[in-house]
Amino acid sequence: MGDKETIVVIGAGVVGLSTALQIQQHLTASQSILIVAREFPNTTSINYTSPWAGAHYRPSPGTSAQAIREADQCRRTYDRFKRIAAEEPASSIKFLEGIEHLEAPPPEYLDATSRKVAYGHLERYRELSRDELPEGVKWGTRYWSWTLNSPVYCAHLLRKFILKGGQTKEYTVTNLLEAFELASNVKTVVNCSGTGFNDPKSFIIRGQTCLVRNPCSVTLTRQLADGSWSFCIPRPLDGGTVIGGTKQPHNWDPIPSPETRAQLLENASKWFLFTPESGGKFDVIRDIVGRRPAREGGMRIEVEKVGKDSNKTIVHAYGAGGRGFELSWGVAEDVTLLMLENRLLHARASL
Ligand SMILES: Cc1cc2nc3c(=O)[nH]c(=O)nc-3n(C[C@H](O)[C@H](O)[C@H](O)COP(=O)(O)OP(=O)(O)OC[C@H]3O[C@@H](n4cnc5c(N)ncnc54)[C@H](O)[C@@H]3O)c2cc1C
Ligand SMILES: *[C@@H]1O[C@H](CO)[C@@H](O)[C@H](O)[C@H]1NC(C)=O
């Protein structure tokens, strides 16, 4: 059959790593897989978002096509995470109570249908009764959520990929077609580059958080009357707790603001359930600034034919915004399905 085919995945963030692992399950003996990325989990960079994430799961109600698609991807990720949490303790995934307190709930939170789309699949879901709501809070819920230690989780995914025979190459792709020249006989390139470079719909949303040593046993999110969100996310496997966070579209400032840090911590001491020993004081590990790779209308998951006779295929999977971990396995499955439909992968009789 000649040259062995190489499938190239660009990107080693949570989207690229999950997608590469999912594709690996479908490779035939004549196919191999290579992740090409500017950054891998053994490094940090302001433009490599995944290791800066919280990361927890907080459903987002809505009735738009994007909201419905994302809710479905989140549900599948939730189910997959249950299995991984049980079977792979080193993944850092931990299930715990998630609590939401909203001071000014937007309409989609008060509409039973749109709430069901997002929250319907959760274990232990219940809305808080009036006397359970803290001062100033109009609507609240609790449910069984998950949290993970993002740098540890990404390193774990990469380890699994390599163990299963995956190859890696540290390289910055600057041209669309170049990716097809990075290995022998490349027919398919999967584009998990986060923000990418020249999609006018892509933009970044800056997030500043503060990582503290203080332990916290739940992940709590409070929506403030001004529409901003405040949250605490424990990082399992002794990773401390992330207190956040800002959402600043198009803001490229890489330097953490000391004023923002002070506000985050002050707010957190009022609202979050830290242990009494904390005494409202925080033991800061570091400030974090990350760039969420957002995209108008949500992720681009799409096949594009390129090359002379359109004989090469790019499968795009970028633009996860603030939800890359929550969506990850749903996206990985959707990309794999697209590849099966386009005969870039071949269905196995059974897995
Ligand atoms: C403060 C903060 C908190 C967050 N909290 C959460 C949370 O609680 N839950 C959640 O689900 N999400 C959260 N997120 C969002 C999450 O971090 C992102 O959605 C996710 O990391 C996006 O992953 P990605 O793989 O698409 O991109 P990235 O992690 O940015 O990875 C992109 C990859 O592509 C590579 N790449 C890019 N361009 C090129 C090129 N030209 N050539 C070669 N390689 C290239 C990069 O090197 C990298 O390997 C948070 C983000 C921030 C900033
Ligand atoms: C991050 O990306 C921006 C925009 O592409 C670029 O100008 C900047 O140099 C990058 N920073 C680093 C540290 O790579």
Ligand SMILES: *[C@@H]1O[C@H](CO)[C@@H](O)[C@H](O)[C@H]1NC(C)=O
């Ligand atoms: C980081 O990992 C990548 C991919 O496995 C590898 O190519 C690179 O050499 C590593 N870099 C360092 C500094 O270890």
Ligand SMILES: *[C@@H]1O[C@H](CO)[C@@H](O)[C@H](O)[C@H]1NC(C)=O
């Ligand atoms: C990946 O997507 C980005 C858009 O964000 C684009 O600029 C880039 O050319 C794509 N890369 C490949 C190899 O298709």
Ligand SMILES: *[C@@H]1O[C@H](CO)[C@@H](O)[C@H](O)[C@H]1NC(C)=O
């Ligand atoms: C802190 O809380 C106030 C409202 O009490 C809010 O306006 C502000 O945005 C919050 N700051 C941060 C950084 O979350």
